[in-house]
Amino acid sequence: MSPVAGFHLHLYQPPREDPWLGLVANEWSAWPYHDWNERIAAECYRAMVAVALPLGENGETELVEPLTRSSLDVGPTLHYWLERHSPDVERALGYQVRRAASGPSAVAIAAPLVHAILPLASAKDRDRLIAWGIADYARRFGASPLGMWLPETAVDLATLESIARQGIRYTILMPTQAVRVREPGGDWRPVDAHSLDTSRPYLVQLGEGRTITVVFGHASLSQRVAFGDLIDDGTELADIMARELHDRDGVVLLVADGETYGHHHRFGDLGLAWALRRLQRHHKLETTLGAWLATTEPTWEVELALVSAWSCAHGVERWRSDCGCVTGEQPGWHQGWRAPLREALDWLREALGGAVDAELARHLRSVDDALLDYGRVLSGEAEPHEFVTIHAHRPLDADETSRVLELCEVHRNLLYSFTSCAWFFADPAEIETSIVLRYAAVAMEIGFRALDVDLEAGLLERLAKVRSNRPGIEGRTLWRRACDAYRFDEALVVAGFAAELFASKDSARTVRGFWRMKAEPTDDDPDARRIVLTNTLTLRQSHYLTRVERLGGLGVEVHVNDADSSRRFVLGELGNDVVARVACSWLIGPGSENYEGALDLLAAQLLEQPASSDEAAVLVALASAPRYVTPIAEASIRRALTALVGQPISKTDIDLLTPLARAVGLSEIVETN
Numbered sequence: 001m002s003p004v005a006g007f008h009l010h011l012y013q014p015p016r017e018d019p020w021l022g023l024v025a026n027e028w029s030a031w032p033y034h035d036w037n038e039r040i041a042a043e044c045y046r047a048m049v050a051v052a053l054p055l056g057e058n059g060e061t062e063l064v065e066p067l068t069r070s071s072l073d074v075g076p077t078l079h080y081w082l083e084r085h086s087p088d089v090e091r092a093l094g095y096q097v098r099r100a101a102s103g104p105s106a107v108a109i110a111a112p113l114v115h116a117i118l119p120l121a122s123a124k125d126r127d128r129l130i131a132w133g134i135a136d137y138a139r140r141f142g143a144s145p146l147g148m149w150l151p152e153t154a155v156d157l158a159t160l161e162s163i164a165r166q167g168i169r170y171t172i173l174m175p176t177q178a179v180r181v182r183e184p185g186g187d188w189r190p191v192d193a194h195s196l197d198t199s200r201p202y203l204v205q206l207g208e209g210r211t212i213t214v215v216f217g218h219a220s221l222s223q224r225v226a227f228g229d230l231i232d233d234g235t236e237l238a239d240i241m242a243r244e245l246h247d248r249d250g251v252v253l254l255v256a257d258g259e260t261y262g263h264h265h266r267f268g269d270l271g272l273a274w275a276l277r278r279l280q281r282h283h284k285l286e287t288t289l290g291a292w293l294a295t296t297e298p299t300w301e302v303e304l305a306l307v308s309a310w311s312c313a314h315g316v317e318r319w320r321s322d323c324g325c326v327t328g329e330q331p332g333w334h335q336g337w338r339a340p341l342r343e344a345l346d347w348l349r350e351a352l353g354g355a356v357d358a359e360l361a362r363h364l365r366s367v368d369d370a371l372l373d374y375g376r377v378l379s380g381e382a383e384p385h386e387f388v389t390i391h392a393h394r395p396l397d398a399d400e401t402s403r404v405l406e407l408c409e410v411h412r413n414l415l416y417s418f419t420s421c422a423w424f425f426a427d428p429a430e431i432e433t434s435i436v437l438r439y440a441a442v443a444m445e446i447g448f449r450a451l452d453v454d455l456e457a458g459l460l461e462r463l464a465k466v467r468s469n470r471p472g473i474e475g476r477t478l479w480r481r482a483c484d485a486y487r488f489d490e491a492l493v494v495a496g497f498a499a500e501l502f503a504s505k506d507s508a509r510t511v512r513g514f515w516r517m518k519a520e521p522t523d524d525d526p527d528a529r530r531i532v533l534t535n536t537l538t539l540r541q542s543h544y545l546t547r548v549e550r551l552g553g554l555g556v557e558v559h560v561n562d563a564d565s566s567r568r569f570v571l572g573e574l575g576n577d578v579v580a581r582v583a584c585s586w587l588i589g590p591g592s593e594n595y596e597g598a599l600d601l602l603a604a605q606l607l608e609q610p611a612s613s614d615e616a617a618v619l620v621a622l623a624s625a626p627r628y629v630t631p632i633a634e635a636s637i638r639r640a641l642t643a644l645v646g647q648p649i650s651k652t653d654i655d656l657l658t659p660l661a662r663a664v665g666l667s668e669i670v671e672t673n
């Protein structure tokens with residue numbers, strides 16, 4: 001057994017996908033990146049895959065892979081995004097972790113599926129979040145996890161019991177969470193954050209003779225890396241860490257969010273790689289916690305506070321009351337909104353979850369067993385229809401199968417609505433709270449369709465007590481803002497597919513977010529298509545007849561008919577990702593996704609021709625489509641914006657263009673129009 005000095009990296013982003021569509025909407029505040037995940041992936045996660053460090057004095061370099069030399073967890077919501085949008089990072093991470101000498105668990109620990117405060121979850125929800133996180137880990141790394149990260153390190157005995165029952169052997173906490181310690185055969189003695197010896201692992205006694213191991217992060221060094229400048233000098237950092245061990249066996253673990261290294265601290269990835277290399281080569285220390293724990297048997301015991309977390313001094317009050325712990329506050333602000341927000345969502349979970357379980361019980365042998373196992377569907381390990389077949393107490397037809405899957409999706413969306421970031425910041429009028437309200441809305445909408453239970457009035461009555469610090473904004477306003485722009489509509493999804501098909505001469509994508517489409521021509525009308533739309537999560541299918549007409553300029557008109565209704569959509573309604581593809585086909589050629597080239601041509605056209613509202617929608621869509629807007633594209637955007645606002649345009653178009661104008665520094669010309 002040799003001592004270990006290393007880092008635990010908590011890699012996490014909230015789910016930014018539109019929960020109806022399954023795609024991440026553009027976030028203007030992350031400009032010139034498409035969204036914050038793209039930006040942080042570029043600055044941080046991609047940078048950490050491999051870092052070039054100088055080797056010796058001759059200008060040579062070597063590549064260091066800090067992830068394989070650390071301890072890390074990847075929040076499943078981030079991992080899901082990486083897999084779809086940054087496959088280079090996701091594959092490198094998977095490859096590096098799987099290849100670790102003593103197996104993936106030497107490096108990576110699991111995390112619950114959703115970043116929810118586990119002590120505040122219901123017992124069943126807690127078990128599901130943990131089971132789904134373990135399933136996600138198993139599918140991605142091909143092994144069972146030994147450790148689990150607890151979001152915000154929020155913990156109580158029930159949480160530890162649940163992870164231990166599900167096979168987890170250790171977790172990582174911070175010193176403020178310990179109350180008493182006892183050496184083998186000794187008496188309990190009180191400790192605090194300063195007196196706790198964090199160099200040894202501890203056991204927590206659980207029920208039925210079970211125990212779980214806790215490793216405590218080094219508080220002051222973790223703090224100095226996350227919020228100070230210690231990461232700027234990798235040599236000094238490594239030497240301080242080695243000195244903390246005092247030449248004895250034990251652990252020095254620095255715990256921080258993954259974004260610390262490259263996003264919050266520029267070149268933090270470099271400091272991390274440098275420190276790890278020096279710890280290993282110069283100080284001859286082990287740096288991966290999991291590998292060290294595999295050979296270390298804890299003997300001391302620790303008693304933890306009844307309930308605690310690393311970013312709240314009051315247990316887990318930060319996520320349900322105005323306890324005073326806050327990030328981003330302004331003078332005179334309060335967080336009286338936290339309690340009613342949690343009460344509203346707790347109420348929804350009870351009311352809707354109960355109705356869903358009663359219906360699921362009609363189809364499944366055990367609702368609880370099935371929902372625990374649903375994690376294998378979410379991870380991609382099990383096919384949805386196979387999952388239903390395994391758990392149904394009799395053979396189900398396609399409609400019943402979709403119904404079961406829809407009801408499981410209600411539970412998933414309800415759990416996503418407890419993402420802790422919604423309570424973390426100073427005010428509910430921020431993106432994080434919108435995100436959880438969207439998930440609540442989707443859960444409610446699926447529940448309404450499947451069970452005819454309408455809980456919106458009840459939820460809104462409770463949300464009315466949520467008061468933003470910004471004047472005139474309360475929970476119902478936040479609800480409308482969060483939901484209106486995203487509200488679920490299959491006909492709109494079909495219209496988008498039909499428009500892309502028409503513009504790209506049938507080389508359009510057939511999958512968009514959660515939706516899959518199959519199109520067939522009709523006998524009599526060359527511009528009409530029969531479309532079968534499938535929700536890939538629930539396997540629910542619906543059938544439509546569409547017809548697309550090209551209007552003048554860039555515009556199209558899409559007619560969507562199903563058995564009951566006939567709808568008409570214009571280009572600007574179809575969603576930025578669709579508008580950008582249609583416009584590329586018009587401007588460059590069928591099927592093109594050359595957004596930058598299309599922007600150039602649009603800017604050129606606008607100088608010569610009068611604009612319609614289609615051009616405003618196309619400009620915004622083309623600016624929102626790329627993962628990163630290059631300086632060349634930005635120059636075209638500025639030209640096109642200037643040309644557009646020089647023409648008579650509507651108030652709606654001004655509103656549409658304003659966020660883009662702000663992003664490229666031209667807000668004055670739009671706002672004074």
Ligand SMILES: [Zn+2]
Pocket residue numbers: 311312313314315317318323324325
């Ligand atoms: Zn607090």
